[in-house]
Structures are given as structure tokens and as C-alpha cells.
Amino acid sequence: MTITKVDAIPVAYTEPNDCDSTRSLLFCRIETSDGVVGWGEAITQFPEASRSSAVLLEGVADIVIGHDPLDHHLILAELERRMWWYTYGGGIGAFVLSAIDVALWDLRGKILGRSVSELLGGALRSELPVISSSHAFNASLEFEIERHGAYVRDDGYLGIKIGMGKRGESRLGYEFDRDVAFVAGLREAIGPDAILIMDRGQSLEWTVSDAIRRTQAFNDYRLTWMEEPLEPRDVEGFRRLRQQVTCLIGTGEREFTVDGYQDLLASGISDVVGFDPGRAGGITSGLKVIRLVEDANVWFNAHAWSSAVTTAASIALSASTNRCMLFEQKPLANPMQDELITQPFVQHHGAMAVPTGPGLGIEVIESVLEHYRIR
Numbered sequence: 268m269t270i271t272k273v274d275a276i277p278v279a280y281t282e283p284n285d286c287d288s289t290r291s292l293l294f295c296r297i298e299t300s301d302g303v304v305g306w307g308e309a310i311t312q313f314p315e316a317s318r319s320s321a322v323l324l325e326g327v328a329d330i331v332i333g334h335d336p337l338d339h340h341l342i343l344a345e346l347e348r349r350m351w352w353y354t355y356g357g358g359i360g361a362f363v364l365s366a367i368d369v370a371l372w373d374l375r376g377k378i379l380g381r382s383v384s385e386l387l388g389g390a391l392r393s394e395l396p397v398i399s400s401s402h403a404f405n406a407s408l409e410f411e412i413e414r415h416g417a418y419v420r421d422d423g424y425l426g427i428k429i430g431m432g433k434r435g436e437s438r439l440g441y442e443f444d445r446d447v448a449f450v451a452g453l454r455e456a457i458g459p460d461a462i463l464i465m466d467r468g469q470s471l472e473w474t475v476s477d478a479i480r481r482t483q484a485f486n487d488y489r490l491t492w493m494e495e496p497l498e499p500r501d502v503e504g505f506r507r508l509r510q511q512v513t514c515l516i517g518t519g520e521r522e523f524t525v526d527g528y529q530d531l532l533a534s535g536i537s538d539v540v541g542f543d544p545g546r547a548g549g550i551t552s553g554l555k556v557i558r559l560v561e562d563a564n565v566w567f568n569a570h571a572w573s574s575a576v577t578t579a580a581s582i583a584l585s586a587s588t589n590r591c592m593l594f595e596q597k598p599l600a601n602p603m604q605d606e607l608i609t610q611p612f613v614q615h616h617g618a619m620a621v622p623t624g625p626g627l628g629i630e631v632i633e634s635v636l637e638h639y640r641i642r
């Protein structure tokens with residue numbers, strides 16, 4: 268059996284969890300001579316990143332084609348040899364490598380008749396604890412408190428994570444007293460035991476003092492962790508912050524490479540290490556990062572804020588380690604989760620089942636990708 272086809276499919280879709288913004292992704296479809304198809308995805312987010320990644324993927328397709336699909340390491344090594352000039356340290360080439368890697372894992376599982384979880388050594392648990400992960404975008408913070416409270420109270424999520432400084436009218440992260448009142452209201456709405464995570468969006472330019480002040484004030488309402496209160500590379504800022512606050516601090520989702528994670532973990536600034544398989548080298552790199560996280564005795568938090576393909580990859584990685592505290596799901600239905608696959612991921616009473624079907628355990632509906640495809 269050999270790989271006969273590698274296709275790049277850039278898409279754009281409306282994301283209700285981000286104030287109906289248009290978000291872009293790149294899908295990688297790999298087909299074998301026996302007609303087996305594997306899927307990967309890169310969280311490119313912007314149309315220009317999707318289009319340029321598609322050009323790169325099409326440009327390196329000839330390296331992948333002709334190989335036995337189980338020659339995973341050999342294919343990656345040849346790709347890295349070719350892409351050395353434009354992937355050093357990450358960048359758009361990392362999107363391409365990530366999408367190909369996940370597609371090869373999916374293919375391997377389908378060919379061997381095993382789930383990716385089984386290929387990773389077997390899931391440590393059959394379900395993951397799930398929280399709602401969304402952005403606040405309504406001008407009325409009372410509305411947002413009620414909306415997120417209902418996710419826990421009525422829908423069964425074990426907690427909430429809320430992005431601040433995002434699109435829309437909420438203007439969270441700009442006025443200290445208003446922000447603190449919001450977090451106080453959230454705690455009231457979700458109850459004393461639910462998970463509560465606040466995430467600073469990159470558009471908020473907090474100083475170290477701003478970050479310390481807010482993290483301390485938010486933590487009066489028992490934060491599970493504070494995410495990216497500062498820009499990821501502000502190591503000194505994170506160190507100063509950590510001397511002043513007691514809650515866990517999360518950062519890492521913007522890293523592109525295992526080397527980047529090595530530096531991050533050596534710096535000791537992250538208690539909760541964000542990782543996106545659609546950005547930082549797929550499942551293969553995810554396994555390496557998990558080993559680093561386990562050695563450092565911190566937490567692994569798989570990003571899954573794009574399509575069901577990345578959700579499946581992130582669940583498989585999360586289920587392979589005891590250093591995963593929770594799994595994040597977007598609470599509002601969206602095309603790349605709920606239309607893309609035949610059996611969308613759903614949580615019941617705050618638990619999400621780890622897929623057991625061959626490969627990623629999902630069935631992609633190709634006509635949906637064609638519908639959202641951009642040229």
C-alpha cells in the first residue's frame with residue numbers, strides 16, 4: 268500500500284463562539300492506493316495563512332506520495348529536510364507538518380484497525396472531564412454571566428473558561444472594577460465548586476502590574492488557573508507575577524515547536540501548558556511535549572478550538588496522560604464541529620467519551636468541506 272494523493276483544503280466558516288467571526292482552517296487529506304483516507308487539520312485561523320499553508324502543502328505533496336503510509340518517521344524526516352529554511356522555529360511550515368502528521372496517525376489507525384488512543388499506548392481513561400470554553404462578546408455582562416452560568420447549571424459542563432479582550436461588545440479586560448465584578452458574578456452563577464478559568468486575549472496590553480492585580484483579584488473567586496496574563500515570551504514578567512499570585516498560571520498555546528516547549532518548561536513559568544496539535548507538530552510532537560510536561564509535573568492542556576479533527580487528536584493526546592486536568596469544548600454549535608463529522612463530539616454530565624473507532628474515530632463528510640472551501 269502506498270500514498271497516492273495528498274490534498275490541501277483551505278476553508279473559512281462562521282464561528283458563533285467568537286462573535287460570529289470568520290475563521291479559517293486548512294485540512295489535509297491523504298489517500299492510499301487501497302482507498303484509505305486520513306485527515307489532518309491546521310488551525311491557521313486567518314484566510315491568508317490557510318491559503319499560503321495550502322500552497323506549501325501542495326508543494327511538498329510529492330515527498331509524501333509514493334511512501335508506505337506507515338513510514339511515518341521517514342515521511343516527517345524527509346519533509347523536515349525539505350522545509351528546513353521555512354520551518355526553523357515554527358511558522359507557517361509548522362501548520363503543514365502538523366496537518367500531515369495528524370493525517371498519518373489517522374491513516375495508521377485505519378489501516379491497523381486501531382484507534383489513535385490505542386496506538387499511543389492505550390487511553391488512561393475512557394472519558395475526559397469537560398468544561399465550556401468560549402468568549403464573552405455581549406455588551407451586557409449580566410447576559411454573559413447568565414449564559415455561562417447556564418452552561419454549568421443546565422448543560423452539565425464542569426466549569427467555564429472565558430476569553431477576555433475578544434471580538435464583540437463585552438470589553439472585558441479593560442476596566443478593573445468591571446472585570447472583577449464580572450468574575451464575582453460568574454462564581455455566583457456557576458456555584459462554589461465549578462472550574463473557573465480566565466484567559467487574557469492577546470489584544471489586551473496588560474502591564475505586569477495589571478496582570479498581577481487582576482490575577483490576585485480574580486483569584487479571590489477561586490480561579491482554577493489564569494491563562495496568558497502576559498505575552499508568552501515575557502518570561503521575566505511571568506516570574507514577577509508568579510511571586511505575587513498563588514493560582515496556577517497557564518501559557519504555551521502559541522508555541523510552534525518542541526524546542527519552544529523545552530524552553531518554556533525550563534523557564535518554569537507555566538503550570539498549565541497549552542498545546543495545539545494543529546499548530547505545534549501534530550500528535551507526534553504532542554507526545555514529546557507530554558513527556559516534558561510529565562517530567563516537570565505540570566499540566567497538559569490540549570487546545571481544541573478549531574475543527575472536530577483537531578478535537579479528536581487533542582482528546583487522544585489528553586487521554587494518554589494523567590497530567591490532563593480537563594478538556595475544553597466550545598459550547599455553541601458550529602459548522603467545523605457539528606456539521607463536519609457524522610457523529611459530532613458531545614459532552615454528557617461534563618464527560619466526553621474518548622473515541623474508540625479506527626484512527627481518529629471520526630468520519631469526515633467531504634461535501635461539508637467543499638461547501639466551506641475557499642479558493
Ligand SMILES: [Mg+2]
Nearest residue numbers: 466494495520
Ligand atoms: Mg488561551
